[in-house]
Amino acid sequence: MNIYEQEKQLLEAFVSNDRIAIERIYRENFPSIQAFIIKNNGYADDAKDIFQEAMIILFQKAKLDSFVLTCQIKTYLYSVCRRLWLKKLQRENRYNHVTDLFKETIAVEDEIEAHEKQNAEMNLMEKALSKIGEPCKGILEAFYIHKKTMPEIAEAFEYTNADNAKTQKYKCLIRLKKIFFSQYKNGE
Amino acid sequence: MEDNLLLDAIERYRNGEMTGEEKTFFEELRKNNAAIDQVVAEHNFFLTELEKMSELTSFKQSLNEVESKLINEGVISHKGLKGKAKISFLWSRYRRTIAVAASIAGLVSIATATIVSTYSEKKNVAAITPLVDNKLHQMEHKINQIENKINVASAAASRVAVKPKFEANFRATGFLADGNGYIITNAHVVKDARNLIVENKKGEQFSANAVYVNKNTDLAILKITDTSFQKLTDLPYTFTKSPTELGEHIFTLGYPREEIVYGEGYLSAKSGYFGDTTSYQVSISVNPGNSGGPVVNKNGEVIGIISGKETNADGVVFAIKSKNIYDALKDVIKKDSIKLPVKNTLKGLDRVQQIKWLEDYVYMIKGN
Numbered sequence A: 001m002n003i004y005e006q007e008k009q010l011l012e013a014f015v016s017n018d019r020i021a022i023e024r025i026y027r028e029n030f031p032s033i034q035a036f037i038i039k040n041n042g043y044a045d046d047a048k049d050i051f052q053e054a055m056i057i058l059f060q061k062a063k064l065d066s067f068v069l070t071c072q073i074k075t076y077l078y079s080v081c082r083r084l085w086l087k088k089l090q091r092e093n094r095y096n097h098v099t100d101l102f103k104e105t106i107a108v109e110d111e112i113e114a115h116e117k118q119n120a121e122m123n124l125m126e127k128a129l130s131k132i133g134e135p136c137k138g139i140l141e142a143f144y145i146h147k148k149t150m151p152e153i154a155e156a157f158e159y160t161n162a163d164n165a166k167t168q169k170y171k172c173l174i175r176l177k178k179i180f181f182s183q184y185k186n187g188e
Numbered sequence B: 001m002e003d004n005l006l007l008d009a010i011e012r013y014r015n016g017e018m019t020g021e022e023k024t025f026f027e028e029l030r031k032n033n034a035a036i037d038q039v040v041a042e043h044n045f046f047l048t049e050l051e052k053m054s055e056l057t058s059f060k061q062s063l064n065e066v067e068s069k070l071i072n073e074g075v076i077s078h079k080g081l082k083g084k085a086k087i088s089f090l091w092s093r094y095r096r097t098i099a100v101a102a103s104i105a106g107l108v109s110i111a112t113a114t115i116v117s118t119y120s121e122k123k124n125v126a127a128i129t130p131l132v133d134n135k136l137h138q139m140e141h142k143i144n145q146i147e148n149k150i151n152v153a154s155a156a157a158s159r160v161a162v163k164p165k166f167e168a169n170f171r172a173t174g175f176l177a178d179g180n181g182y183i184i185t186n187a188h189v190v191k192d193a194r195n196l197i198v199e200n201k202k203g204e205q206f207s208a209n210a211v212y213v214n215k216n217t218d219l220a221i222l223k224i225t226d227t228s229f230q231k232l233t234d235l236p237y238t239f240t241k242s243p244t245e246l247g248e249h250i251f252t253l254g255y256p257r258e259e260i261v262y263g264e265g266y267l268s269a270k271s272g273y274f275g276d277t278t279s280y281q282v283s284i285s286v287n288p289g290n291s292g293g294p295v296v297n298k299n300g301e302v303i304g305i306i307s308g309k310e311t312n313a314d315g316v317v318f319a320i321k322s323k324n325i326y327d328a329l330k331d332v333i334k335k336d337s338i339k340l341p342v343k344n345t346l347k348g349l350d351r352v353q354q355i356k357w358l359e360d361y362v363y364m365i366k367g368n
Helices: A003-015 A019-039 A044-063 A073-091 A109-132 A136-145 A150-156 A162-186 B002-014 B020-032 B034-073 B083-155 B323-335 B351-361
Strands: B170-178 B182-186 B196-199 B205-214 B219-224 B249-254 B261-269 B279-283 B294-297 B301-309 B317-321 B362-367
Touching: A003 A019, A003 A044, A003 A073, A019 A044, A019 A073, A019 B034, A044 A073, A044 A109, A044 B034, A073 A109, A109 A136, A109 A162, A109 B034, A136 A150, A136 A162, A136 B034, A150 A162, A162 B002, A162 B034, B002 B020, B002 B034, B020 B034, B170 B249, B182 B301, B182 B323, B182 B362, B196 B219, B205 B323, B219 B323, B249 B301, B249 B351, B279 B301, B294 B351, B317 B323, B351 B362
Parallel strands: none
Antiparallel strands: B170 B182, B170 B362, B182 B219, B196 B205, B196 B362, B205 B219, B249 B261, B249 B294, B261 B279, B279 B317, B294 B301, B301 B317
């Protein structure tokens, strides 16, 4: 198996939220990112934030069907972190010369832009969820996020039977959709 | 209920929970009914968003778990940086600052050394100060007075005569009408006084004479006679001639205590005691000592002077209208060259700033 196939496998596991894969990628890449950020006027905490964001970008990107890995994970993460950090420095007017650790980087501007847009959409859903209140929020999260079954939900939320819980879930779902789409249309 | 069934069907279709027959039926329905197709498309989009969020949430959770595991192992430093990495990091970050700081430190240590060697005999004083500190609280007032006198004395060092011991038996407020030392206050404040002293916020005292006293309008103008008084340039406030409206917010500064006190309120009537049209009635909290204080509107214009309050009623305070100041000043202008303030620099400032400007021009008036 060549290195790209290995990496591809690792990434597949990573995307399916496999803890071992996530940990391996974290372990192998974080030290160099931290070194880069500290060399360029950052703190260890900055490194943690930036690296986490880059991991999320990689996750979202690799989830897409259209995704093809064109470079090593290492190079990808380094490029994204580098770009994110430069953006942050520029925002805070701290930008000066950047000392690179690796020569090889790839263009990731589009990815970061897409990520920011996706983040905004995610926020809409999160905002809508936070607006509907309990027990709706809990029921919907149990069903759609934690993939609980209706009988389990009925028990947890003290409904007499699964059908009652289901009726309640629908009511909540309709409300959530209404809030979500009204935000979406208002372009919030 | 039909909607619910449809949503249920959509979710089951998405999750691949439908039987072959159901699936065909559902697909047919979608094809033939545009409205249903619309609902399906919308719900699909919604569910995709929800799923994305749910995936991301669980990914973030894993990420955090991995992170805390690595922090525990020491792969990720917990708080800031440790050891060599931190030093080299700090060094690269603060190299220039350190260089500057180091050179300053050098200078300071030389300077300190000089100071220490020069003043080391004063060490005794520093050692006993804490003992005095407790008593200072009670003595503060007296010490302030002494300090004031020292200030005045040193300011007037050129003059040989030392001020006679001055014991005040009343205290009131006044404010400058002109930078040359003309102070406006109430006639009732000064009418029986033999000696008058005015004191500013800094505690500097100056002797003053009444140059105008009008018992009818209850206005008096004092002139600071001390040569140590430094003339002030433009006053920040003006005196308004236009009438003030009911309900307008106003404030005053005065000396009901040894310290300057701020109070605020509103204009409650356009005439004063028993319908006196030369005064306003204002609602403001005042105490003995506030007499003669300026009443200022939100634009920083002096609209009147606190003159007194009704004894039997609460919050009924009277203020002489500023228009009378003009009349009073006209008399004095003939004799002296008083320039009335023309420029108001308080307008548009917030209240705290206005007070900061104004308090330098408000004086405590003492006499016996």
